[in-house]
Amino acid sequence: MHRVVVFMMVGAIVGAVAASFIVPPVLGWYNEPGAISPGKPIETLCNVPELIRYTSSRLLRGQLIGAVVGAAIGLIAGLFITMRPRPVVIGTATRTRTA
Secondary structure: OHHHHHHHHHHHHHHHHHHHHHHHHHHHHHOOOOOOOOOOOOOOOOOHHHHHHHHHHHHHHHHHHHHHHHHHHHHHHHHHHHOOOOOOOOOOOOOOOOO
């Protein structure tokens, strides 16, 4: 059981680190303004504190999701690695005599 928990913790850390690299580019792509009118420059106005709150919360949510997915994968990997077939013990046959 100890190994399974270690695999889950390692998976959670790896998932959070992976999300730290994956989520920012996705957020940039998702929030990029599109060109509504071709040939015109894109005009944007934004509320900076709200934008920072939004981006931070999305990044933290992405890291949490990555950690949960990593922990689940670690749980499955840990269970498969630590589960081994138990040896079957066959007892010797003893003959009892009734008198």
